[in-house]
Amino acid sequence: MDIISSKNVVNIIRKTLNLIDDRLIHHGERVCYILHKMLSCENGYTNDQILSYTFTALLHDIGAYKNEELDKMIQFETINVWGHSIYGYLFLKYLSPLDDLAEIVLYHHLDYYKLNKLNSPFGKIAGYLNLADRIDVCLMNSDNPDIEKLVKDYSGVKFSQEAVAAFKRADEVFHIIKHIKNGSYLEELNRILEKVNFSQSEIEMYLKMLIYSIDFRSEYTVMHTITTVSVADEIGKRMNLTEYERSILHYGALLHDIGKISTPISILEAPRKLTDEEMNIMKNHVLMSEHILKDYIQPDILEIAVRHHEKLDGSGYYRGLKNEQLTLPQKILAVADIISALCGKRSYKEPFNKETILNIITKDSANGKICPKTVGCVTCYYDEIMDNVNKNTNKQLHIYADIKLKYGNLYKKLVSLDLSGKVINYNV
Ligand SMILES: [Fe+2]
Ligand SMILES: [Fe+2]
Ligand SMILES: [Fe+2]
Structure with a gap:
């Protein structure tokens, strides 16, 4: 099925x-x-x-x-x-x-x-x-x-x-x-x-298109989703997940920030630390993801998507769940989400290097926030994982850059068509 x-x-x-x-x-x-x-x-x-x-x-x-x-x-x-x-x-x-x-x-x-x-x-x-x-x-x-x-x-x-x-x-x-x-x-x-x-590959394409079209509002968000999916896939491969678990992890990662459609762009792209009020609005994206997905996707995938900000000690959001309530794929996505945020450029920071990333996740693991087993796997295979992530994401990032470029060219041509009414070649 x-x-x-x-x-x-x-x-x-x-x-x-x-x-x-x-x-x-x-x-x-x-x-x-x-x-x-x-x-x-x-x-x-x-x-x-x-x-x-x-x-x-x-x-x-x-x-x-x-x-x-x-x-x-x-x-x-x-x-x-x-x-x-x-x-x-x-x-x-x-x-x-x-x-x-x-x-x-x-x-x-x-x-x-x-x-x-x-x-x-x-x-x-x-x-x-x-x-x-x-x-x-x-x-x-x-x-x-x-x-x-x-x-x-x-x-x-x-x-x-x-x-x-x-x-x-x-x-x-x-x-x-x-x-x-x-x-x-x-x-x-x-x-x-x-x-x-x-077909299954068409389903994957439509979901990606939907996510990317939402993420286009914010360059950082589109990069983040692409990278998170790839990091989660790579960790999943190395942690003996079953084929089914890898598959639900993949879709959970793809859909995890779909709720950001309701997050104002001024918050997604804020070039500074968010205020408490803004942070609460930001956190709502998890509830919005749940609202969009809950009737249409099986619980296994839904729960992976909406639990990516939970912490093992219960200090995460939105439900404050604890270690024993979270499954391994859910814990893997939480780690992949953090790695993707750390290795990506944001409006308020440059990408962090390997040493800083490993230091941060090791500390989070030692403090009981994220899964030590997953962090151990990342530490062991970091270069291999990130090499593959770079290869996998490069193609998607090129498509993204290409769409932006084509948009500019097409816009110029079509706006002039609007004024002059002349026949133009729309293939750019
Ligand atoms: Fe319309
Ligand atoms: Fe329209
Ligand atoms: Fe998120």
Whole structure:
């Protein structure tokens, strides 16, 4: 049996996306529901294609973690909302199995008369997504939105006539607006998304994409997660864990800071020691991780993820658990988390060297805070572990650096397109 099922991944993604911003709760879900219904009324698409487009639409605002465009996005007139469209595109293209469909997200706010000039193979779907998105924004902004007027006023300019016709037809057949207004669309969407079926490697990719997309808000956090997973994997290999234990340790490490989605960037990146109040907010990330994961992931993985700040003497958080209440994989992640923090650069410190790191963890172990067996293993194999960690993480860090670079290039090109309306080459 798969350790994490496709259904669980879809639910974790849905729950996490709903935490981006209160104003965007269920937005991605409603938009993908509308698109699904529009496509279901058309000939020429297989069920698998419709499902892939629907799932892509669910993720359309995944880039919104990074920037401050949310205010603009929920107003009708979208002036410059390229930032989140580009990040969403890059996440899908370089971190997900949906690389082929990433352009749909890139162009989801582009007006039809501009989109038309790009000759993108996904121009039509991006245009449908744009209309679905704007209809939902209308529904969010008013109890009684004039959807008729919206589609009529902008048909052929902002939205293609084809998209407008597809929406009208689908609304007549499926009563989209009614189901959204009374909330019954969610149950139907659950049934639609239940058909999604990922391989184990796709599951790993989606979870990584989700974590990295959250971590992109803070460079230090993204490095931290990548490094923690690798350190935990390397220690696990050397401590005679079973294959199952290594696997749950890996996923627990990958998901351990997912709750940081709710931590303000000013705290994640504070170039100084946190105040007591800020520290309490920071500590909340553990509870938020629990909130996101608890219904969708097996207890073994959940407990590894949410216990990484517990200490053997009961002085850790959030539950103040003690040595005998913690399992070996949980103790290993706690040590891996500390090593990753010590060997990484932070806004308030440079990376520590081997000697300092070993001194700190040896002292923590002697003081009864962290697992002596794990610390013994790290001390014994430190160079070997860190050599492998560097090799494993380098590839991921390159992808991260590359995404940042591509973002800058693509932004320049697309913003100039917005002004001039000329056809450009979007492949950078
Ligand atoms: Fe958007
Ligand atoms: Fe949106
Ligand atoms: Fe943490």
